[in-house]
């Protein structure tokens with residue numbers, strides 16, 4: 001089974017074991033705590049499309065115009081590590097980016113697991129855009145723990161599972 005994590009960052013979403021057999025880590029940033037397997041833009045994946053990819057893990061930046069320390073992708077954490085969040089300057093940038101990514105993912109897999117935070121664009125709105133790209137919502141789970149909500153943040157955080165909508169005429 002092969003899984004693509006196309007927003008690898010520092011692999012914080014994975015267990016303490018960071019080298020997971022079958023997972024290919026991709027990110028466009030350099031200088032990550034653990035080097036990605038492939039440095040690439042996930043809207044143009046440099047991967048053969050005949051590979052059987054079970055699913056794609058997608059944890060994109062969801063903050064629009066965050067405070068300067070957050071915008072600085074090389075924010076130092078208390079433990080001396082470096083956290084990469086990534087961000088976009090406006091909704092006009094983030095929505096087309098997410099759409100392009102989902103169009104690209106259709107070449108590779110039938111299933112995407114996406115993490116999303118509601119702070120600037122609520123999940124239901126983002127799902128509207130994603131559905132138009134030919135994906136349907138299979139599962140939606142809210143992350144309740146303080147750690148997953150970013151400490152005391154009130155922002156709802158979600159994991160959603162989407163599958164390719166094979167019933168949509170003309171969606172390739």
Ligand SMILES: C[S@@+](CC[C@H](N)C(=O)[O-])C[C@H]1O[C@@H](n2cnc3c(N)ncnc32)[C@H](O)[C@@H]1O
Nearest residue numbers: 007008009010011012013028029041042059086
């Ligand atoms: C919210 S962070 C992901 C955190 C990661 N899942 C973790 O557990 O540490 C978003 C990541 O997406 C990456 N990213 C943003 N746009 C990208 C793109 N077009 N192609 C590839 N990676 C991208 C950023 O560099 C950043 O590392």
